[in-house]
Amino acid sequence: MTADNYNLTHIINGKPYDATGAKTREVLNPATRQPITTHPIATREVLDEAVAAARKAFPGWAATPWEERKKALLAWADSFEAMAEQLVNVLSTEQGKTLGGARHEVYGCPVWIREMAKYELKDTVLSEDDDQKTIQVYKPIGVCAGIVPWNFPILLMTWKIIPSLLTGNVIIIKPSPFTPIGDFLLVKDAQKFFPPGVLQIVLGDDNLGPWITSHPGIDKVSFTGSTATGKLVAKSCSDTLKRVTLELGGNDACVVTKDVDIPSVARQVIAAALTNSGQICVATKRIYVHEDIYDAFKNEVAAAIPEFKVNYGDDNEAFAGPLNNEPQFNRVKNILADIKQNGQKIICGGDVDPNAKGYHIPLTVVDNPPEESRIVQEEQFGPVMPLLKWKDEEDVIKRVNDTPYGLASTLFGRNLEEVERIGRRIEAGSVWINKVMPFSPHTPFGGHKNSGVGVENGLDGIKLYTYTQIIVLGKK
Template sequence: MTVEFDLKSIYVQIIKGKSAPTKVTRHGLNPATLEALPEVPIATPDDLDSAVDAAKAAYKLWSTTPYEDRKKAVVAYADALDQYKDQFRDLLVAEQGKPIPQASQETEAAILWIRKMAELPLLEDVIEDDETRTVITRYVPLGVVGAIVPWNFPLLLATGKIAPALLTGNVIIVKPSPFTPYCGLKLVELAQKFFPPGVVQSLSGDDDLGPWLTSHPGIDKISFTGSTATGKRVLQSASRTLKRVTLELGGNDPAIVFPDVDIEKVAEKVAFFAFLNSGQICLNLKRIYVHSSIYERFRDALVRQVNGYTIGDGSQPGISHGPLQNTMQYSRVKTFFDDIEKQGWKVATGGKIEASNGYMIAPTIIDRPPEDSRIVVEEPFGPIVPLLSWDDEADVIERANNTTMGLGASIWTADLDRAARVARQIQAGNVWTNDHFSLSPTAPFGGHKESGIGVEWGLNGLKAFCNSQTLFLKKGP
């Protein structure tokens, strides 16, 4: 079925199935050119109240809609997104800055995530069944979900919240990042063709909207993706009304490279995962530990890979790495570059920020900084990483775990038994061997320690949008 939809029209927030204009608007910037993008609304507290009222009314209908009917609507929504994937890709490039191939991958993943999560069977669990009683655990929707979406993957991380919320019978209010509001607003506008009014709504705003959403008594769950610092504030705010909360937060992912690897091939992959999306991914490799016996050769191979990258406007062909997304993050990352001279760090490649029209920063590798230096301890969320050496396996595992974060990690070795053994000792929610950042909509994703609470995706992610209810059904009077 062909769906008529215009991605080039004005950008609106949707309340109760209709455009909800605001008196005050703002606009984003193309981070590659700093050109102004179209105006978007700035929601008011009254807009939030109206959206919550509409959501509660819609929930009564949607939560009682048979699962197969909900699934059918969700899959049709994915098909419509597929129909307009090229336009969403181009919009993603303009607002986020990532190069066209990476924007295509995100758009394809957003569609895949919806379809695959719709295939997951959320069944009742029979705990006991004997001559006296049957005990069943079932999963019932929570109510109104507030989805707070970040600016680094505004398409994928929006659909990754919308699909499981709707499949489980919840209704959702989507708040895109004020830095990247455009794809999120259009996703919700498109959704109106498949879901009753109030089931999928959007609110566009500034820095005030997030706290209003997390503290609103009519919101039953917050699904938040963003920084650890902001996640702590979200949790504190949500606790006042005992909202259910899923937090997917920052990371400081280590890579442990053993001496038996193919240096050139592994250096290519490690560089890719360190600098993908210009270092603006919670799962980027952010600490690279290389065995001292191959350290210099691996460093040189890594530098060759990085020096082959092309930095620029992601809308142009041949660009491998785009700009940082916004001035706030650009300014923060620049402070790490200031520390190069202040702390006397040795630079393997990069190290300077050249003048440009946008928020461009060349990928930079710091050669063996002190283990307690800021570049090792903190998450820059930009294209600068420390390269460190190690000799003892137990010691490097301890160093890899010596962080308040615990999102991802990867082990690189030709010895698969050793890879699995070391992987099981890493304190992180996601550990890869000879790979990194390979995710699945059918597998749970979440962090340990200060990298988050709860999981998204997979059956565990679906259940995170539910209350569990246990029925004790006695047989006989």
């Protein structure tokens, strides 16, 4: 493909922005490292124009009845669905997902819109007597910004747009420069359903994020990305007291008890750890297996790994594809080198093909590395999973919680009393027992500790896009 295929530009005030003469950046196909297209790099002045259009649009959109805002979102969901197959191919090409993974992401989004649109924040009478009536009201915050990552660019953009527009806010989307195409196509199509300035997209490089977080005309930022960057976002937003929602990194643990069905759970653990080539914030990154079954479980994982094929460009229905970009590719290669340099045993995988066209890392399993090793202590965000032994319940809980992160955790076991008891003591925003990443539009999702601030999805996620106002009405 060439740059002529997409004509990427900003969408400001309801229409494509003339970015003639702007600096541009290439978007690469991670399976081939070849250019797909280019996009313009926004200047501060471009962002200022988007913010001005958003501020102008906000009062009218905030005054639009909830039901009308809901109808606009539902109409967008229908259009979204009509262009889904195009988006599947775009997402697979720019992100590196297999077609199966891309379909799962894209087709889930219209469902998410329709389910979230079932909510409505209504005025609540908190108390009333002959003297006074106290009412709780939810009011939109204003101009929001959604900073979207490259691992699930379409889904996670949708997660930010839905609650923002439903509650009467307006929003400016900043996609990742690695994966801007699908987000651009969706925002461009959405202009048919929303007034100018309500939903905009600005394309840029690493400078754009800090300009957004420090901009005095933006009232809330929703950011999904690394913990290190999330801390910078929070610090920048604090200067203007912007509201923030931060969905950040994790070093998520999995605990496997000794009474599991080993063949079944081994395959579920592989899926939990290595789906999307491990590029999921809630991917299982440390697998603690009870020592009574450790060897049998390890052998089953090794036997099962060949069933999970990696897409090298000719098998789009494979389980995993390449990593998305060169910085992440180099980081995971560096972790693999550290594993080898420290004499840790690799059960399978581990050797990167120097002749591979794309950013491909083989599915890799490491045998009981030390607790202090990089592969255990860091979030690898790649297809490398360490298996570790445990025996004592108190000890495994301590090891699981001994991390600055607290995003999600997974447990497998037949004794439901045991796994629930362990799960309740894990310091994480989500604990999934005998389930692999059971996300739902109705379930709040967010992290503890360094894994985030606030939640997304469900009624709790919607409320974070509003101010609470209390009206006390004196009757006399």
